[in-house]
Amino acid sequence: MSRIWLWLAPLALFPVGALGLWLWHDQATPIWLTGFFAACF
Amino acid sequence: MTMKRAFDWSGRMKRPGIVIFCAAFIVTLAMGVRQAFGLFMPQMSVSLGIGRESFGLAIAISNLVFGLVQPFIGALGDRYGAGRVVLAGTVLYVAGLAGAAWIGSAAGLYLTFGFLIGVGLAATTFVIVLGAVGRVVPAERRGLAFGIVTAGGSLGQFLVVPGAAMLLGELGYRVALIVLAGLVALCAVLAIGVAGKPAAAAQDEPRQSLREALAQAAGYSGYWLLNAGFFVCGFHIAFIATHFPAYLQDQGLGLSIGATALALVGLFNIFGSYLFGLSGDFWRKNYVLSGLYAARGVVIAVFLLMPLTTASALIFAGAMGFLWLGTVPLTSGLVGAMFGMRHLSMLYGIVFLSHQIGSFFGSWAAGYYFDRDGNYSWAWAVSIGLSVLAALVHLPIRDAAAVRAQTA
Numbered sequence: 001m002s003r004i005w006l007w008l009a010p011l012a013l014f015p016v017g018a019l020g021l022w023l024w025h026d027q028a029t030p031i032w033l034t035g036f037f038a039a040c041f
Numbered sequence: 042m043t044m045k046r047a048f049d050w051s052g053r054m055k056r057p058g059i060v061i062f063c064a065a066f067i068v069t070l071a072m073g074v075r076q077a078f079g080l081f082m083p084q085m086s087v088s089l090g091i092g093r094e095s096f097g098l099a100i101a102i103s104n105l106v107f108g109l110v111q112p113f114i115g116a117l118g119d120r121y122g123a124g125r126v127v128l129a130g131t132v133l134y135v136a137g138l139a140g141a142a143w144i145g146s147a148a149g150l151y152l153t154f155g156f157l158i159g160v161g162l163a164a165t166t167f168v169i170v171l172g173a174v175g176r177v178v179p180a181e182r183r184g185l186a187f188g189i190v191t192a193g194g195s196l197g198q199f200l201v202v203p204g205a206a207m208l209l210g211e212l213g214y215r216v217a218l219i220v221l222a223g224l225v226a227l228c229a230v231l232a233i234g235v236a237g238k239p240a241a242a243a244q245d246e247p248r249q250s251l252r253e254a255l256a257q258a259a260g261y262s263g264y265w266l267l268n269a270g271f272f273v274c275g276f277h278i279a280f281i282a283t284h285f286p287a288y289l290q291d292q293g294l295g296l297s298i299g300a301t302a303l304a305l306v307g308l309f310n311i312f313g314s315y316l317f318g319l320s321g322d323f324w325r326k327n328y329v330l331s332g333l334y335a336a337r338g339v340v341i342a343v344f345l346l347m348p349l350t351t352a353s354a355l356i357f358a359g360a361m362g363f364l365w366l367g368t369v370p371l372t373s374g375l376v377g378a379m380f381g382m383r384h385l386s387m388l389y390g391i392v393f394l395s396h397q398i399g400s401f402f403g404s405w406a407a408g409y410y411f412d413r414d415g416n417y418s419w420a421w422a423v424s425i426g427l428s429v430l431a432a433l434v435h436l437p438i439r440d441a442a443a444v445r446a447q448t449a
Contacts, residue, residue: 024203024301
C-alpha cells in the first residue's frame, strides 16, 4: 500500500483512547446500571 | 479569509479540510450527547415522578422522529446547504436539552427529549454533514473523508458518555443538561464550516429535481439492496447494544466485565469507522460492506461456539466494536457513487430510516423472544442469518453511477 500512513493514522488517537478508557473505567459500571444501552440506540 | 466570507451561509463552500473538521466536530458533539441520554433516566424519573416506561417512551419518540424526518431534513440540506440546517437543528437540540432541565411532567419530556431533540439530531448528524463533505471532496477521497467524520461520531460516543456520567453524579441532572446544551450550542459556530451553496458544489453533475432523483432511486435495484443491508446493520447494533450486557449477566459474568465490554465497543468503533471508510477508496465499497457483514456473522458464530469466558466476551466486544459503524461511510459513499452529491442527504436519509426500522426490530424482537423462550437463541440465530443475507445482497450492487436518464 503506497500510502501506509493513511492506514496507520488512527494510531495517533491512542492517547485519546487511553483517556477514554480511564473515563470509562471510572464510570462504566454506573453507566451500564442506568440502562444506558437500552435507552440510546 | 475576510469576516464576510467566513460567515457566508449561501456562497461557495469552504476548503475540504475545514468542512471535514467541522463536520467531524459537529457529529462528535451531537452523537456524543445523544448517547448520554439513558444516564438521566434514574434521576429524572424520580424527580419528575414518572416511570421508566415514560422516560423510555420519550427516547423511543426521539429515535422514531430522528428516522422519520431524516429524509425531509436531508432534502432541506441538499437544497439550502448543511450550514443552515445544522444551525436550525442546533437551536432545536439546545432547546430540547434546556427545556428538559425545566419541564415537570412526562408530556414535557416527550416534547423536549422526544420531538425537539429527535428533529435536532436529524439536522446535526451524519446524513446532513456527510452531504456537505461529499460535495467538497473528490470522489476518490470520499471514503477517507467520510471515515474521518464517522470516526468523529464514534469518538463522541466514547468520550462524552463517561464525561456526562461524571457531570450527572457531581451536579445533578438539571445542571448536567444545561452543560450538555452548552456543548451542543458549539455546533452553531461549527455550522459555518459546513455552510455553502450545494448547487454550486454539484455543478458538474446533471441537474435533477428531487422528484426525478426519488424516481430514479426507486427504480434502481442497488438502492433497494442497500436499504436492506442497512436494515441489518440497525438490527445488529440495536440487538447487541440493548441485550448484550443482560446476556453476559445471564451467563454469570460480573458487572465489571459487561462495563468493560461497552468501553471496548466504543474504543474499537473509532478505528473501525475510519479504516472501513478508507477501505472504500481502495476497494469496491459494496464488496467491503459484504465482507463487513460476513465478518459480523463469523464473529457472532465463533463467540457462541466458544466457551463463554471474560476473555471471549471482551474479544467479541472489541471485534463487534471494530465492525460497528464502518457501514456508515461505505453505505453513504455508495449512495453518492450511485446518484451523485446533489440529493445525497435526502437519498441517504431514506436509507438511514431503514436502519432505524432495523434498530427497532433488533431491540424489540430480541426482547420479545427472550420473554417467550427464556433465552436469546432466536436473536443470535437471526443475527447470523441476517449477516449472511446482508453479505449476499451487497455483492450485486454496482459501485458506480446509476444511469441518469432524466436530466435537464
